[in-house]
Amino acid sequence: MAAPAHPAHAERVRQVVEPAVESVGLLLEDVAVRRSAGRSVVEVVIDVTEDDEVGLDLDRIADATHAVSDALDAAEAITGEYTLEVMSPGVSRPLTERRHFTRAVGHSVVVHRHDGGTLSGRLTAVERTGPQDGTIVVVPVTPGLKGRKPVVGEAVQVPLSEVRAAHVEVDLTGVGPVDDDEAGSDADAGQEN
Template sequence: MAAPAPAQRVREVVEPATASVGLLLEDVEVVRAGARSVVRVVVDLPEDADGELDLDRVADATRAVSDALDANDVVPGHYTLEVSSPGVSRALTQRRHFVRAVGRSVTLRLADGGTLAGRLTDVERDGDAGAVLVVVPVTPGLKGRPPKVGEPVRLALDAVRDGHVEVDLSGLGTADDDDDAGADAGREG
């Protein structure tokens, strides 16, 4: 039984393939699953790209990565290829991760052990620190009260251990709103 290909060798082969379709290679993992290997490739949009990473772009990356792996024969035997985006649960650690998260609610773990939760409003370039994150702190309201919004906080990226995008449901209406809209649509005028 052949050992799975080292992830570094697979990375060397698939990185140009993902770049050829305008995407960045975020991560590569090669694991054994029974008699097969599973090659997991995570791709992302470049920092300056507009929009979101859609299924068509992931399909393009899948074809390019598959062709590159087949041409270079770096994974011995049969393998399963999984190509995906990082998803909302990925840790924000690099400047480009934060740039792609502007406008979203985030929770940051700070290098000094503290945390900061709020809306990431900007990522500014800074020659010394590389980047400065601008976060508007938001403290949830208690017992039905509105959240408390603070003054923007500027943090050097190197003062942040990592961050996570928080699921933000604040823009969704109540179930009653949806029921009323459906009821109105069914009424004749």
């Protein structure tokens, strides 16, 4: 089992990594340093800024990886050999900042409010009301029962200050086993006689 690194060591690595990530126009989400199989593993989670229109693709992750590797080597922040893993936060990360919500517009979300209420639906907008605060707009969607269409409610505005926790809900509709009858008819339709 891998043991986590000392917190002061991880903070030193963060101080070296953050400017490198910012130099390629990205944001540092998190840094973790752990030991595995006798060597250090440096995990760097990066993301785009709130107003970034390009998104995080493999080329940008590669650019960040080179910048971080060069910075770690120049600062000699890691003793000995190490493995560097640079990644995006992924869909399962909690939505904790306005920029997280901005990147999630169009997706299904679950929002837990400080008052104990929960709101599930499609995140349709993030309205800025100040430098760091804002309001999210969620259109509630209740799944239809037994093949019926979902029920779509009126848009609800929730100030970010009222959000206790939130996350993107992965939509798996349309994913699953294919009905043998449908697969057979599709396969037959594509064959030439």
